[in-house]
Amino acid sequence: GQQLNQSPQSMFIQEGEDVSMNCTSSSIFNTWLWYKQDPGEGPVLLIALYKAGELTSNGRLTAQFGITRKDSFLNISASIPSDVGIYFCAVRTSGTYKYIFGTGTRLKVLA
Amino acid sequence: DAEITQSPRHKITETGRQVTLACHQTWNHNNMFWYRQDLGHGLRLIHYSYGVQDTNKGEVSDGYSVSRSNTEDLPLTLESAASSQTSVYFCASSGGMNTEAFFGQGTRLTVV
Numbered sequence: 001g002q003q004l005n006q007s008p009q010s011m012f013i014q015e016g017e018d019v020s021m022n023c024t025s026s027s028i029f030n031t032w033l034w035y036k037q038d039p040g041e042g043p044v045l046l047i048a049l050y051k052a053g054e055l056t057s058n059g060r061l062t063a064q065f066g067i068t069r070k071d072s073f074l075n076i077s078a079s080i081p082s083d084v085g086i087y088f089c090a091v092r093t094s095g096t097y098k099y100i101f102g103t104g105t106r107l108k109v110l111a
Numbered sequence: 112d113a114e115i116t117q118s119p120r121h122k123i124t125e126t127g128r129q130v131t132l133a134c135h136q137t138w139n140h141n142n143m144f145w146y147r148q149d150l151g152h153g154l155r156l157i158h159y160s161y162g163v164q165d166t167n168k169g170e171v172s173d174g175y176s177v178s179r180s181n182t183e184d185l186p187l188t189l190e191s192a193a194s195s196q197t198s199v200y201f202c203a204s205s206g207g208m209n210t211e212a213f214f215g216q217g218t219r220l221t222v223v
Binding site: 041042102103 | 142144146151152153154155156159161169201203205207209211212213214215216217
């Protein structure tokens, strides 16, 4: 089936550092999403991207939809302890309302 | 406030038993989904529904079934639970174009 390759799988960073993670696909998708999952909770939508090349911010988070429509990245600036969690990229498959999720990036922030 | 709720939050069952996980949303969304989350696999789609009486198989549907008799609910049934179905299950709903999925808090199922 279709797959999203998400990297890195996990990362430890110091509080205050910037974080970058990305997601790639071998297929073109027209909607890219980033979700965050806190421990013991369901994923929560952070940013939705609908246009190739689009750069969208949500507070300290910035995400971009790649020009080729085969990738996206998420940046977190000045990380804080509550940024801990798993970040998932996802795409909505064209012509449907189904979602495909990446395997996630587990972020741990060291105070 | 509108929400999506799953029950139970935790369940332990024995191999071979039938188990039903509940999902209820008050968003009035047409689209509902069931995913399972396992280490190293992310979220994998089990079944989904685009409206009442509509159900479709996802990528890991074997051993699972769903029914959609109203807009608010999409229960997930494990016909004969197996140890390989030990997982965390998430229900989600979405409203359509540019109204992306909201997730429930998950059900942790252990099959012993």
